[in-house]
Amino acid sequence: xxxxxxxxxxxxxxxxxxxxxxxxxxxxxxxxxxxxxxxxxxxxxxxxxxxxxxxxxxxxxxxxxxxxxxxxxxxxxxxxxxxxxxxxxxxxxxxxxxxxxxxxxxxxxxxxxxxxxxxxxxxxxxxxxxxxxxxxxxxxxxxxxxxxxxxxxxxxxxxxxxxxxxxxxxxxxxxxxxxxxxxxxxxxxxxxxxxxxxxxxxxxxxxxxxxxxxxxxxxxxxxxxxxxxxxxxxxxxxxxxxxxxxxxxxxxxxxxxxxxxxxxxxxxxxxxxxxxxxxxxxxxxxxxxxxxxxxxxxxxxxxxxxxxxxxxxxxxxxxxxxxxxxxxxxxxxxxxxxxxxxxxxxxxxxxxxxxxxxxxxxxxxxxxxxxxxxxxxxxxxxxxxxxxxxxxxxxxxxxxxxxxxxxxxxxxxxxxxxxxxxxxxxxxxxxxxxxxxxxxxxxxxxxxxxxxxxxxxxxxxxxxxxxxxxxxxxxxxxxxxxxxxxxxxxxxxxxxxxxxxxxxxxxxxxxxxxxxxxxxxxxxxxxxxxxxxxxxxxx
Amino acid sequence: xxxxxxxxxxxxxxxxxxxxxxxxxxxxxxxxxxxxxxxxxxxxxxxxxxxxxxxxxxxxxxxxxxxxxxxxxxxxxxxxxxxxxxxxxxxxxxxxxxxxxxxxxxxxxxxxxxxxxxxxxxxxxxxxxxxxxxxxxxxxxxxxxxxxxxxxxxxxxxxxxxxxxxxxxxxxxxxxxxxxxxxxxxxxxxxxxxxxxxxxxxxxxxxxxxxxxxxxxxxxxxxxxxxxxxxxxxxxxxxxxxxxxxxxx
Numbered sequence: 001x002x003x004x005x006x007x008x009x010x011x012x013x014x015x016x017x018x019x020x021x022x023x024x025x026x027x028x029x030x031x032x033x034x035x036x037x038x039x040x041x042x043x044x045x046x047x048x049x050x051x052x053x054x055x056x057x058x059x060x061x062x063x064x065x066x067x068x069x070x071x072x073x074x075x076x077x078x079x080x081x082x083x084x085x086x087x088x089x090x091x092x093x094x095x096x097x098x099x100x101x102x103x104x105x106x107x108x109x110x111x112x113x114x115x116x117x118x119x120x121x122x123x124x125x126x127x128x129x130x131x132x133x134x135x136x137x138x139x140x141x142x143x144x145x146x147x148x149x150x151x152x153x154x155x156x157x158x159x160x161x162x163x164x165x166x167x168x169x170x171x172x173x174x175x176x177x178x179x180x181x182x183x184x185x186x187x188x189x190x191x192x193x194x195x196x197x198x199x200x201x202x203x204x205x206x207x208x209x210x211x212x213x214x215x216x217x218x219x220x221x222x223x224x225x226x227x228x229x230x231x232x233x234x235x236x237x238x239x240x241x242x243x244x245x246x247x248x249x250x251x252x253x254x255x256x257x258x259x260x261x262x263x264x265x266x267x268x269x270x271x272x273x274x275x276x277x278x279x280x281x282x283x284x285x286x287x288x289x290x291x292x293x294x295x296x297x298x299x300x301x302x303x304x305x306x307x308x309x310x311x312x313x314x315x316x317x318x319x320x321x322x323x324x325x326x327x328x329x330x331x332x333x334x335x336x337x338x339x340x341x342x343x344x345x346x347x348x349x350x351x352x353x354x355x356x357x358x359x360x361x362x363x364x365x366x367x368x369x370x371x372x373x374x375x376x377x378x379x380x381x382x383x384x385x386x387x388x389x390x391x392x393x394x395x396x397x398x399x400x401x402x403x404x405x406x407x408x409x410x411x412x413x414x415x416x417x418x419x420x421x422x423x424x425x426x427x428x429x430x431x432x433x434x435x436x437x438x439x440x441x442x443x444x445x446x447x448x449x450x451x452x453x454x455x456x457x458x459x460x461x462x463x464x465x466x467x468x469x470x471x472x473x474x475x476x477x478x479x480x481x482x483x484x485x486x487x488x489x490x491x492x493x494x495x496x497x498x499x500x501x502x503x504x505x506x507x508x509x510x511x512x513x514x515x516x517x518x519x520x521x522x523x524x525x526x527x528x529x530x531x532x533x534x535x536x537x538x539x
Numbered sequence: 540x541x542x543x544x545x546x547x548x549x550x551x552x553x554x555x556x557x558x559x560x561x562x563x564x565x566x567x568x569x570x571x572x573x574x575x576x577x578x579x580x581x582x583x584x585x586x587x588x589x590x591x592x593x594x595x596x597x598x599x600x601x602x603x604x605x606x607x608x609x610x611x612x613x614x615x616x617x618x619x620x621x622x623x624x625x626x627x628x629x630x631x632x633x634x635x636x637x638x639x640x641x642x643x644x645x646x647x648x649x650x651x652x653x654x655x656x657x658x659x660x661x662x663x664x665x666x667x668x669x670x671x672x673x674x675x676x677x678x679x680x681x682x683x684x685x686x687x688x689x690x691x692x693x694x695x696x697x698x699x700x701x702x703x704x705x706x707x708x709x710x711x712x713x714x715x716x717x718x719x720x721x722x723x724x725x726x727x728x729x730x731x732x733x734x735x736x737x738x739x740x741x742x743x744x745x746x747x748x749x750x751x752x753x754x755x756x757x758x759x760x761x762x763x764x765x766x767x768x769x770x771x772x773x774x775x776x777x778x779x780x781x782x783x784x785x786x787x788x
Contacts, residue, residue, distance in 0.1 A: 004728055042551070043571055114569055131727060155724040168724040216560070293557060450571070452553040530724075535553050535571045 003151060004171045008034045010348060011149050011175030013136045013188060015039035016048060017112065018320025018337035019181030020119040021062055025345030027126035030352075035128045036173060038152065040135035040510075042531035044120040047510055049212055049296040049539040050112035050334060051244050051256060053077060053104050053227055057369070058338035063122060072114040075249050077104045078225030083282060085233040090282040099399030101330045101377065104227050109246045109254070111538035112334055135527035139188050140172060146314030149174035150188065153527050158456050177348050177358070178316045181341065184301045185512035187525055189322035198309035198318070204415035205324060206303035206381060207516045208241070211274040211486060212256040212539060217290035222251045229331075230283075234276045237387045239263045240302075243277055244331070245286070255287065258331075260302060261416040261484075261517050262385070265426040269483035270513075271297075272431040275439040284438055295445040296539050297486035299512045300333065301326045305378035306412055311365065312358045317344045327373055329380040329399065339370045376404025382412055420519050423478040442488035446507050450535030451487070453506045453528050460528035461489065461505050461514065468522045469501035477519055484517050509534045540594045540687075542585040543649035545640060546578040546614050548607040549660040562758040574610045577655030579617075579722040581715040584685055585653050586618035586723075593687045594651075596620050600643055602636050604628050608738060615733035616725035622736065623647075627743035627750055633665035635743075635750035640666070641673045642746045649710065651692070656681050656714040667714035677707040683718040 010026055012019045015037055023037050041047035054073060059066055066073065080103070082093040095103065120130055136150035149172060156167035180189045184207065193199050226247040235241050240260030247253050257274035278284060301307075301324040308325070311318045319325075319341045326333030347361035365371055379398050384391035398406055434441050453460075463469070473479050474492060479501070481490035487509045491502040510533045515525040550556065550565075551573040557566040574582075585597045599614035600623040601607045611622035625639050644652060657664035671678035679685075683702070684695035696703045697716045725733070743750050771777045781788045 004726075006728065006731075042573075045569070046571055111569075117569070129731075131730065134727060152727065164721070166721045166723050168726050171727050173727075448555055450551070450553045450555055535551060537554075537569045537571075 003169055005174055006036075006171060007174045008036045009175065009352070010035045010177050010179060011173045012037040012179045012181055013150060014181035014183060014186065014322070015041070015044045015120060015130065015132065016116060016181060016183050016320060016337065017119065017334045018322070018325075018341040019179065020044075020116060020123055021058065021338040021341035022179050022181060022319055022345045023123045023128040024062060024119065024126060025342045026348060027123070027128055029345060029349040031127065033352075037123070037128055037130045038134045038136050038150070038173065039130065039132040040527055040530065041132055041533060042535060043117075043132045044130065045113035045117040046535045047533055048113040048116050049210070049298045049536055051212070051246060051254060051331070052110050052112045052334060053246060053332065054108045054110045054112070054115070055106070055330075055332055055335040056108065058335040058342065062338060062342055069122070072118050073108045073110050075109040075225055077107050077109060077227050079223065079227070080104055081226070081228040083228065083230040085230050085280055085282065087233050088281055090230070090280070099329065099395065100403070101327070101399060102229075109225065109227065109248045111248070113536050113539045115334070133531040135530055136173070136188060137170065137527045139191060140174070142315065144314070147178050147192070147316035149178050153530055155529055157458060157529075159458060161458060164456075177351065179319055179341075179344055179348075180316060180322045181319045182322045184299050184321040184324075185515055185525075186322040187515070187527065189318055192313060192316065192318065193309050196310075196313040198311070198313065199307070202309055203303060203306040203412040205301065205307040206412050207261040207416050208258045208300050208302045209261055209270050209297060209484070209486065209511065209513050210256060210258045210300050211271065211297045212254060212295070213292050214294035214538070215253050215255055215287050215290045215292050216251055217253055217287055219251060221286045221288075221290070222253070223247050224249060231388060231392075233280060234273050235259065237389060239268070240381075240384045240388075240391075241273070243283075245283070253286065255283075258300070260384075261299070261513065262414065262419045264419050264421050265429070266420050266423045266477040266480040267426055267428045267483070269429070269431060271442060271483070271486050272429075275434065276432060278438050279432070287438065292440065293448070294537060294539060295448040296534060296536055297509060297511045297513075299516055302328050302381050303412055304328050304381055305374045306382070306409060308374065310362065311340070312361045314358070317347070317358060317361055319344045325370065325374065327377050329377045329395065336370055336373065339368065340365070343368055343370070379404070379406060379410045382410035385413070416516055417519050417521055420477050420480060422476055442486070446487045446509065449487075449509050451507060451509050451533060452535075453508070453532035455506070457529045459503055459505045460526050460532075461503050461508065462524045462526055464522050464524065468520060470499050473519060473522070474499060481514055481518065481523070484513050486511055486513065490514070540651070541596045541598065541647070541649040542588065542594050542651045542653060543598050543600060543644065543647055544578070544581050544585045544614065544619065545636075545652065545654035545666070546582065546599055546601050546610045547575040547655070547658050548572050548601065548603055548610040549575045549658055552576060552659055558759050558761050562760060564756070564759050572606070572609070574613055575655050575658045575660075577657070577715050577717055580717060580719045581653040581655055582614045582617055582619060583720045583722040584715060585651075587720065588685075588687055589618070598623060598647060598649065600625065600640070602627055602631060602639050602743065611738055612733055613725060615736045615738075616730045617723055620736065622738035623741065624738055625741045625743050625746070630752050630756070631750060632752055632754060633663045633669055634753065635748065637666050637669035637673055638748045639743060639746060639750070640670050642748060644670075644674060651709060652712045654714055656716050667712050671712040674712070676710050676712055678712040678714070679705060679707050680714045681716045682713050683716045685713060685719070
């Protein structure tokens with residue numbers, strides 16, 4: 001079937017900080033370039049979720065006058081706390097003893113979704129064509145194997161794959177260069193990494209799942225500008241994770257929890273760990289009397305330097321966390337994503353102007369502060385595979401004494417889908433009941449995300465082997481998809497005494513955790529119909 | 540034949556509405572906005588009529604703040620020929636909107652005016668009816684089927700008792716039900732083309748219409764939370780509770 005096609009100099013897939021920065025930088029370097037940007041969400045920002053304590057370094061370079069442009073970067077960090085939590089006690093760690101990478105006094109508490117909306121305005125002002133509601137679903141290749149562009153998803157296909165009255169075929173967007181900026185575990189980026197063997201000789205990528213809730217709290221508990229992190233309870237010593245609580249403007253706090261997806265116990269429920277965490281006295285006293293107004297979750301990259309794939313291939317580049325530029329010890333990926341996009345734009349500009357090979361992206365990256373930052377951060381995450389306590393001691397030595405300059409690099413040994421132990425060998429976890437005041441169930445949480453997918457469309461979570469969940473994963477791992485999915489998409493239901501694996505794909509909040517953690521890699525996340533998924537506000 | 544279609548920008552139907560803390564209204568900052576769903580049906584129907592050769596022009600109009608223009612732009616992307624944006628800030632009541640529409644109708648002289656049966660934000664369901672009265676035109680509300688005949692319309696209406704089919708003379712006002720059709724998607728090339736279609740910008744006050752609100756909004760509150768149910772042991776107990784506690788029988 002022939003589709004319509006549109007030609008651009010550069011086609012960018014994804015309207016997050018990396019894609020938007022690529023677009024802005026390209027138009028700054030050459031206003032005559034034709035640049036378009038596709039976004040699967042119904043509008044820019046609606047699929048963006050992040051803490052977020054924002055370091056302005058990349059933005060200072062990209063739009064030095066951002067303070068005059070009515071940017072949504074307002075709340076300066078005024079105070080920092082770090083707590084180790086026991087079950088009921090908490091121990092405050094002096095901030096001056098924190099590694100430099102974890103000090104935030106120059107940073108801002110922001111909503112990344114709002115920052116992206118603002119960046120999109122800047123990009124459109126420069127002439128970038130932004131198309132929200134159009135997921136890129138397919139990579140197109142030239143005869144010589146180089147990337148030619150992407151095709152957008154067909155719209156108006158029913159569950160069985162038939163065309164509905166509203167059917168609208170996808171179209172081909174052809175770019176001289178295509179930039180993939182889908183964020184963590186982008187479904188096209190994943191295909192490119194495999195096809196072009198971009199991760200050859202690299203460590204397996206590491207991921208985490210991050211939860212976030214926004215609470216409106218009582219004035220007496222609110223301290224605008226306060227940034228607080230915790231480690232410890234409710235996770236055990238061998239599970240990597242921690243919390244954040246950022247006091248933003250308008251009496252809001254951004255409360256969240258991140259858990260490494262290399263956890264071993266299939267009975268662990270990341271969602272319930274987060275809910276339980278909020279009942280700790282040190283946390284509860286802050287949010288008590290307040291109201292939860294938003295919820296969301298998203299997988300994030302934790303592999304860092306060792307796992308970073310090659311970011312160029314014929315005709316295309318990877319930017320941001322589609323490659324994996326997040327700085328884990330800093331718990332920040334926005335400024336690094338932006339910087340990678342800016343470097344990509346410079347490389348593309350030289351590629352067009354001076355006919356240089358796209359591999360200059362790698363050279364430019366190696367000479368940038370981004371590379372230095374990721375290199376110095378590289379040993380922190382792997383050291384936590386020895387447990388929380390040894391990890392902290394090592395990190396202290398590595399980050400405070402040696403500032404990331406130790407002459408060796410620790411390895412990530414396993415991919416996250418390989419780490420689960422059989423269910424019968426691991427302890428069951430008894431999670432407390434939700435009280436609907438501080439803790440909530442998944443259904444009422446997903447309700448807050450505004451998630452919707454048009455009814456009667458194909459399921460966008462594909463099983464390679466449809467029988468595997470019941471025949472193997474349920475028995476061996478108690479089908480952990482029921483627990484690791486933060487939106488209750490996966491259920492095992494008993495029907496006439498026969499187990500059935502149910503996929504409620506309309507609840508999917510596009511976090512990609514199933515695609516990462518499924519022990520046999522049996523679940524593949526593909527793009528649903530355009531505009532589907534969450535409608536996050538200021539996440 | 541010319542069709543004028545009125546469209547309204549509202550909070551997207553998937554977004555969970557949040558009441559402002561001071562009860563002065565609802566939170567709209569950074570909230571996803573969309574075209575009022577039945578207005579999409581109105582546009583779709585007008586475009587279909589044009590595609591069937593029975594109409595020559597479809598004009599989309601909205602009344603509202605600066606950003607409301609996105610709604611007109613979307614209508615242009617699915618087939619409207621040109622747009623009108625009457626700029627007005629603040630609360631716009633149905634009477635104000637219908638008076639503005641009256642002025643536009645007098646100027647544009649369409650044969651038909653389509654709009655959604657009601658908007659999902661205030662649920663007023665009044666604008667079409669008021670416009671019909673102001674213009675002294677026939678109206679067909681809650682349309683789930685429209686057939687264009689010479690100088691007449693046959694309209695099937697969704698009413699409480701079922702379906703009612705009526706015939707009205709044109710020019711006329713039709714308010715559209717969600718069952719009328721399945722709105723098409725805007726394709727990328729059509730979104731691009733829509734950027735080049737003309738949108739006439741007018742200012743409400745220049746039309747000589749008084750749009751001052753006539754209703755004072757006292758406060759906005761969330762509906763009360765539903766209380767948890769209880770289990771009863773027997774039918775007798777249920778009847779007793781319904782009688783004595785709930786006092787419904």
